[in-house]
Amino acid sequence: MKILAIETSCDDTAVAILQVNNKKFSILSHIVSSQQIHANYGGVFPMMAKREHQINLPLVLKQALQESKLLIPNTQYPIPNKKLKTIKKILEKEHMLFESVKEFLEQYQKPDVDYIAVTNGPGLEPCLWVGVNVARALSYFWDIPAIPVNHIEGHILVNFLNHKSYIINPKETFPAIALVVSGGHTQLILVKGIGKYKIIGETRDDAAGECFDKAARILGLGYPGGPVISQIASKAVRGQTSHKLPRPMMNSKDYDFSFSGLKTAVLYTAKGKTLTKEYIQEMCVEIQQAIIDVLIKKTINAAKDYKAKTIILGGGVSANAQLRRQFNDKLEASSLKLELLVPAKELSTDNALMIAVAGYFNKNKKTSWKKLKANANLRIR
Numbered sequence: 026m027k028i029l030a031i032e033t034s035c036d037d038t039a040v041a042i043l044q045v046n047n048k049k050f051s052i053l054s055h056i057v058s059s060q061q062i063h064a065n066y067g068g069v070f071p072m073m074a075k076r077e078h079q080i081n082l083p084l085v086l087k088q089a090l091q092e093s094k095l096l097i098p099n100t101q102y103p104i105p106n107k108k109l110k111t112i113k114k115i116l117e118k119e120h121m122l123f124e125s126v127k128e129f130l131e132q133y134q135k136p137d138v139d140y141i142a143v144t145n146g147p148g149l150e151p152c153l154w155v156g157v158n159v160a161r162a163l164s165y166f167w168d169i170p171a172i173p174v175n176h177i178e179g180h181i182l183v184n185f186l187n188h189k190s191y192i193i194n195p196k197e198t199f200p201a202i203a204l205v206v207s208g209g210h211t212q213l214i215l216v217k218g219i220g221k222y223k224i225i226g227e228t229r230d231d232a233a234g235e236c237f238d239k240a241a242r243i244l245g246l247g248y249p250g251g252p253v254i255s256q257i258a259s260k261a262v263r264g265q266t267s268h269k270l271p272r273p274m275m276n277s278k279d280y281d282f283s284f285s286g287l288k289t290a291v292l293y294t295a296k297g298k299t300l301t302k303e304y305i306q307e308m309c310v311e312i313q314q315a316i317i318d319v320l321i322k323k324t325i326n327a328a329k330d331y332k333a334k335t336i337i338l339g340g341g342v343s344a345n346a347q348l349r350r351q352f353n354d355k356l357e358a359s360s361l362k363l364e365l366l367v368p369a370k371e372l373s374t375d376n377a378l379m380i381a382v383a384g385y386f387n388k389n390k391k392t393s394w395k396k397l398k399a400n401a402n403l404r405i406r
Contacts, residue, residue, distance in 0.1 A: 034148025142384025146403030226280025
């Protein structure tokens with residue numbers, strides 16, 4: 026079985042092709058094109074991101090198929106007018122895409138894939154529709170069923186790409202607590218099994234990644250904030266800071282988060298200060314540690330309360346080296362018998378491989394291109 030997957034939920038244009046034989050995964054291609062243009066503005070502008078997806082997606086698609094050795098030149102006739110009209114209708118809101126998709130379909134044969142998986146939410150609506158509409162056009166023209174995939178579920182299930190615990194014995198893995206933490210999401214999810222989810226906690230305001238971004242902006246650093254703060258903090262002696270920031274809601278009795286207050290504390294602490302190299306370094310250490318302290322404590326509390334067997338990390342912030350290291354240290358020092366599943370760093374951030382894995386586990390939800398829609402506010406359940 027081969028799954029072609031598309032991800033365009035935010036500012037990464039990604040296509041991957043995954044082969045599955047006897048429940049074993051083989052990566053045939055894994056392409057991600059990141060939109061560097063947003064660094065100039067300190068954040069992602071949805072319509073600008075949509076335009077970039079329209080430019081990049083046909084190129085990334087071609088590259089992924091070529092890498093998978095599935096790109097075969099077409100020796101058949103041009104697209105019939107009736108089919109061309111339908112494709113044009115599907116892509117009517119993606120004006121920049123029609124000509125490039127038409128050219129692609131005319132130049133290359135239908136590839137040997139069984140499903141087309143695509144992120145249909147949550148995310149930025151203009152961005153989601155680019156991927157969804159291209160998936161609809163391909164599904165229609167190639168007559169291949171489509172699988173809508175929840176972006177958050179993708180971040181959870183990509184952990185099973187390399188870890189075989191689920192396939193060997195589900196009883197050893199579930200229930201699990203998943204911490205999905207990124208620029209747009211900070212959620213604690215009870216995972217009773219593949220496809221069985223319940224959100225037990227989430228941010229009430231800023232997501233952790235958003236807090237990193239805003240704090241970086243206050244300190245005059247680049248975008249995205251998480252990587253640059255982590256990089257600067259890594260050069261300091263651990264714990265070397267004279268600044269103490271709050272850990273919002275760390276001791277609350279629920280599993281919710283709030284990072285808006287931390288961002289505000291950074292703003293007031295930095296107000297009137299000369300932003301020297303030493304000051305910025307100390308603040309980066311403390312900002313990172315404040316976020317890590319909250320995330321780890323809330324997650325472990327949830328794991329204890331729900332008698333979890335596994336903690337699963339996902340989302341862009343889970344690429345943070347200190348977060349990974351301190352999670353490991355905390356679990357090793359405790360009496361808790363918890364397995365920690367963490368994706369490879371390049372699979373923590375948005376990618377299509379996670380959508381392919383989730384597509385495999387959701388192949389029973391395959392649908393026709395006519396029923397495929399984007400939902401920016403899609404919830405995992």
